[in-house]
Amino acid sequence: MKRFLMVVAWMAVGLALFTGSAIASDINVFVSILPQKYFVRQIGGDRVTVDVLIPPNSSPHAYEPSPRQMVRLAGAGIYFTTGVPFEAAWLDKIRAATPGLKIVSMADGIERKPIDRHNENGDHGDDHDDGHGHGSLDPHIWLSPPLVMLQARNILTGLIRIDPGNRKTYEDNYAAFIQKVVSLDAQLRRRLADGGKFMVFHPSWGYFADAYGLTQIAIEVEGKSPKAAEIARLIRYAETHDIRTILVQPQFSTRDAEMISKSIRGKTVVADPLSENWAENLLLVADRIREK
Numbered sequence: 001m002k003r004f005l006m007v008v009a010w011m012a013v014g015l016a017l018f019t020g021s022a023i024a025s026d027i028n029v030f031v032s033i034l035p036q037k038y039f040v041r042q043i044g045g046d047r048v049t050v051d052v053l054i055p056p057n058s059s060p061h062a063y064e065p066s067p068r069q070m071v072r073l074a075g076a077g078i079y080f081t082t083g084v085p086f087e088a089a090w091l092d093k094i095r096a097a098t099p100g101l102k103i104v105s106m107a108d109g110i111e112r113k114p115i116d117r118h119n120e121n122g123d124h125g126d127d128h129d130d131g132h133g134h135g136s137l138d139p140h141i142w143l144s145p146p147l148v149m150l151q152a153r154n155i156l157t158g159l160i161r162i163d164p165g166n167r168k169t170y171e172d173n174y175a176a177f178i179q180k181v182v183s184l185d186a187q188l189r190r191r192l193a194d195g196g197k198f199m200v201f202h203p204s205w206g207y208f209a210d211a212y213g214l215t216q217i218a219i220e221v222e223g224k225s226p227k228a229a230e231i232a233r234l235i236r237y238a239e240t241h242d243i244r245t246i247l248v249q250p251q252f253s254t255r256d257a258e259m260i261s262k263s264i265r266g267k268t269v270v271a272d273p274l275s276e277n278w279a280e281n282l283l284l285v286a287d288r289i290r291e292k
């Protein structure tokens with residue numbers, strides 16, 4: 001009887017493995033941050049399952065993948081990187097630990113610009129690190145719809161490379177997604193037609209600002225809290241330029257932003273650069289910037 005039960009148990013395990021592998025004919029894709037998951041799902045559709053390395057509300061500046069994530073990564077089909085700072089520290093380790101994994105950069109062909117703080121010190125951070133390992137280049141390329149069109153192309157190419165049989169599906173999905181981004185871009189252009197300046201703690205919105213003729217004023221100085229004199233200068237700046245709203249994000253402290261907003265009798269509002277609900281979130285951020 002005992003032996004019989006053992007056999008039944010083993011058969012169940014075998015069956016589970018069998019059906020498991022049948023379901024796993026989906027392509028397991030890894031990405032670094034949530035907005036990438038949104039992009040990959042748009043193009044991969046039902047063909048892909050997407051794992052995100054950096055959990056919501058963690059900063060992509062100093063993240064360390066868990067051992068469990070490394071195991072899953074080793075069994076994944078493809079990993080789309082985007083150039084966030086933690087990748088620089090981890091990519092070699094990931095490559096060494098997962099020799100079979102295809103690693104494709106979603107940022108291929110995109111020229112990154114130095115983080116531009118417009119902080120009127122003449123200091124544009126060209127040669128030094130901003131304290132979060134950004135180096136001198138701005139990693140936040142996923143927040144510009146025109147640049148996302150290029151990133152979508154890289155995703156399409158990557159998916160076709162590992163799953164050529166479904167090329168048609170991916171191409172159709174890609175075309176539909178591009179349509180969507182084009183209309184989002186037009187909507188944003190309309191909403192932000194007046195241009196203007198906005199103040200933000202961490203300078204995540206440089207490419208977004210470039211795309212829509214806005215000016216981003218960052219509070220953070222090279223990845224650190226500003227000194228008292230700098231805060232006083234920012235308060236004066238906000239007053240002269242009639243800035244009342246200060247953007248903050250859930251991954252960083254809001255203390256400095258609150259101090260400034262209190263002095264100018266303004267308010268802080270959340271603009272999350274890592275929202276998975278990418279398109280809607282950009283419209284929301286546009287509205288918050290417009291509130292002034």
Ligand code: ZN
Pocket residue numbers: 140202203204
């Ligand atoms: Zn950042």
